[in-house]
Amino acid sequence: MHNLAGHEGIDPHELLGRARSDARGYGAEIVTASVTAAHRADGRWLVRTETGTADPLRARALVFATGVVEELPEVPGLADLWGGDVVSCPYCHGWEVRDQPVAVVGSGPRAWQQLLLLRRFTEDLALVGNGPTGLERGQLDHLRRTGVAVHEEPVDRVVSKGGRLYGIAFANGAVLQRAAVFAATTRRQATELPATLGCEVSSAAIVADDEGRTGVSGVWAAGSCARPSLTVAGSVGHATTTAIAVNNALIMEELELAPELEPQSQSQSQSQLR
Ligand SMILES: Cc1cc2nc3c(=O)[nH]c(=O)nc-3n(C[C@H](O)[C@H](O)[C@H](O)COP(=O)(O)OP(=O)(O)OC[C@H]3O[C@@H](n4cnc5c(N)ncnc54)[C@H](O)[C@@H]3O)c2cc1C
Numbered sequence: 001m002h003n004l005a006g007h008e009g010i011d012p013h014e015l016l017g018r019a020r021s022d023a024r025g026y027g028a029e030i031v032t033a034s035v036t037a038a039h040r041a042d043g044r045w046l047v048r049t050e051t052g053t054a055d056p057l058r059a060r061a062l063v064f065a066t067g068v069v070e071e072l073p074e075v076p077g078l079a080d081l082w083g084g085d086v087v088s089c090p091y092c093h094g095w096e097v098r099d100q101p102v103a104v105v106g107s108g109p110r111a112w113q114q115l116l117l118l119r120r121f122t123e124d125l126a127l128v129g130n131g132p133t134g135l136e137r138g139q140l141d142h143l144r145r146t147g148v149a150v151h152e153e154p155v156d157r158v159v160s161k162g163g164r165l166y167g168i169a170f171a172n173g174a175v176l177q178r179a180a181v182f183a184a185t186t187r188r189q190a191t192e193l194p195a196t197l198g199c200e201v202s203s204a205a206i207v208a209d210d211e212g213r214t215g216v217s218g219v220w221a222a223g224s225c226a227r228p229s230l231t232v233a234g235s236v237g238h239a240t241t242t243a244i245a246v247n248n249a250l251i252m253e254e255l256e257l258a259p260e261l262e263p264q265s266q267s268q269s270q271s272q273l274r
Pocket residue numbers: 001002003004033034035036065066067068070082083084086087088089092093190191193222223224225230231232233235
């Protein structure tokens with residue numbers, strides 16, 4: 001992966017492994033299981049996982065950090081190369097394909113945005129819509145004027161050789177050789193759980209403020225599930241801010257239960273924490 005200061009080119013699994021090991025060092029327990037249900041009882045969240053153990057996990061706060069799923073355009077062979085020569089983010093992977101033949105596969109506003117970004121890196125750029133591109137006349141004129149080839153003819157499949165991308169084969173038998181494909185993906189939430197709990201979900205994002213607070217008391221959302229276009233660095237930043245806000249909220253909750261404190265000193269603490 002790219003675009004994370006100090007970790008250029010790191011294998012994403014290694015980064016995840018290091019992050020988990022760091023968390024364990026602070027005493028965190030990591031349960032590797034899908035969360036299937038959560039509900040509130042007696043001021044606590046009870047969280048159930050697919051392991052189906054009798055005892056649910058108990059928590060004072062619930063933080064979704066569940067990310068988003070990127071749906072690929074339906075083109076045979078595209079999914080096989082996803083995360084390798086097929087990617088979606090020009091900010092993360094554009095530099096690596098500079099001056100090489102690149103295609104955007106897909107249609108609509110996301111494809112348009114990717115083309116504008118990729119034009120900074122390569123002059124050999126094509127839009128492959130596998131049908132109508134969904135772009136306006138002015139946008140198509142702009143692409144033609146700036147040398148971007150536009151293909152609306154049906155695609156047969158994405159062709160790979162030895163696990164690497166070779167090109168895009170059209171139904172008419174022509175093959176467009178490419179070094180990389182940027183897929184115009186559609187994002188969606190990875191889990192229905194936030195919506196089930198009453199969180200508003202809009203444009204594939206859990207609606208949450210800059211500190212991760214959702215509209216449901218005690219439920220927070222951090223990283224790309226709340227801000228789907230964030231990269232790893234941005235997700236880590238949002239999660240850090242959310243963690244601080246959650247911790248502050250828990251401290252305030254404890255202070256509200258402290259009988260010896262006057263309401264005035266509680267509100268003073270609140271302003272100092274934020
Ligand atoms: C192909 C590809 C390449 C990318 N390359 C880069 C790159 O080079 N640099 C970069 O900065 N960004 C890159 N990104 C973007 C990057 O992956 C995201 O910005 C980042 O992963 C967001 O982190 P997150 O923690 O918010 O979500 P995620 O990393 O998506 O983590 C969410 C986790 O929650 C889990 N989850 C979901 N539902 C449940 C549930 N019900 N119970 C339990 N667990 C659940 C998921 O399985 C997942 O492990 C890339 C993305 C893709 C798809």
